[in-house]
Amino acid sequence: MAVYTQLSAETLGHLIAHYDVGGLVSAKGIAEGVSNSNWLLETTGSVANGTRFILTMYERRIDTSELPFFLGLLDHLSERGAPVPRTIHDRSGGASREIDDKAVALIEFLPGVSVDRPTPAQAFNVGAVLAQMHLAAQDFPMRRANDLGPDVSAAVLADCGEAALADIAHDLPAAVDAARVVADGWPQGLPRSIIHSDLFPDNVLMLGDTVSGLIDFYFACHDAMAYDLAVTHAAWSFTDAGRSFRSEIGQALVAGYESVRPLDAVERSALPLLAQGAAMRFVSSRAQDWIETPADALVTRKDPMDFMRRFAFYKHNGAKAFG
Ligand SMILES: Nc1ncnc2c1ncn2[C@@H]1O[C@H](COP(=O)(O)OP(=O)(O)O)[C@@H](O)[C@H]1O
Numbered sequence: 001m002a003v004y005t006q007l008s009a010e011t012l013g014h015l016i017a018h019y020d021v022g023g024l025v026s027a028k029g030i031a032e033g034v035s036n037s038n039w040l041l042e043t044t045g046s047v048a049n050g051t052r053f054i055l056t057m058y059e060r061r062i063d064t065s066e067l068p069f070f071l072g073l074l075d076h077l078s079e080r081g082a083p084v085p086r087t088i089h090d091r092s093g094g095a096s097r098e099i100d101d102k103a104v105a106l107i108e109f110l111p112g113v114s115v116d117r118p119t120p121a122q123a124f125n126v127g128a129v130l131a132q133m134h135l136a137a138q139d140f141p142m143r144r145a146n147d148l149g150p151d152v153s154a155a156v157l158a159d160c161g162e163a164a165l166a167d168i169a170h171d172l173p174a175a176v177d178a179a180r181v182v183a184d185g186w187p188q189g190l191p192r193s194i195i196h197s198d199l200f201p202d203n204v205l206m207l208g209d210t211v212s213g214l215i216d217f218y219f220a221c222h223d224a225m226a227y228d229l230a231v232t233h234a235a236w237s238f239t240d241a242g243r244s245f246r247s248e249i250g251q252a253l254v255a256g257y258e259s260v261r262p263l264d265a266v267e268r269s270a271l272p273l274l275a276q277g278a279a280m281r282f283v284s285s286r287a288q289d290w291i292e293t294p295a296d297a298l299v300t301r302k303d304p305m306d307f308m309r310r311f312a313f314y315k316h317n318g319a320k321a322f323g
């Protein structure tokens, strides 16, 4: 579930009155997602022929002082033709407003569905759109550092402690040393842009083979573009909780990416280690969330072992997977 706050029709009506989108016709809470509350709104007016909008209320994890970066990035990418929802601004030009001390933003609704089992054609197009996004972001003037880089993953796992990690899964304590090794060997100087850094299938909307939307940019940051490709590779190319690698999906993602932005030799040879770092990024955040989230909480905890298995795969087979 992801509607943490109840909003009355009256509150929504008052909010919508600040935008040039007409009156409220309907509002439905969206079940998907874990971090924010989201509603699908329908209104009597339209922006670029759209009468549907996503209302997001920022509930956790996001520092609202960073909203100008995230929302400005949506506008920047959308203006450059990337399939990214634009921010709907209120009449005074504001990209976000507040309801009861919580920040909210109105965002363009994009059609499409997230795929569970991508085809190679879909993976190719996801790779191509990721590269398109990287190029479109290169002249975005704002910066945000990656606060979940390899050193942070290593520190988070060390802080969790081997005993707590062993309580989650027998093989998880090995992540503490493994993440340190990855961080110590992390490649420097790779070409950078603003990267999505969480481009899992649930953050991509598709219509058939076409990518209709990239959403959920709330981990976007300035970092190596090849790292973003590695994250996407780790998120898309496995089934069975990270036990089975779908080589045809991994190859299609990289081929699609390179159809728009060819990798240089240094980026290419860094991919196996970047993918290990990508896996550790999600092992660490999932382990931390697991420890901090009560077992009976409304949010379903994600298993860090799904990404420990991916880490092991990339460590032993990374060169072949990206060869
Ligand atoms: N711009 C959009 N257009 C269409 N649907 C969207 C859009 N933004 C979000 N959604 C829907 O809302 C759900 C949750 O959004 P998301 O940003 O992933 O939330 P969270 O950050 O909580 O994971 C998505 O899975 C999708 O169904």
Ligand SMILES: N[C@@H](CCOP(=O)(O)O)C(=O)O
Pocket: 033, 034, 035, 198, 200, 203, 216, 282, 285, 286, 302
């Ligand atoms: N993709 C991450 C979780 C991030 O959550 P999101 O709902 O904001 O995409 C993972 O799978 O661990």
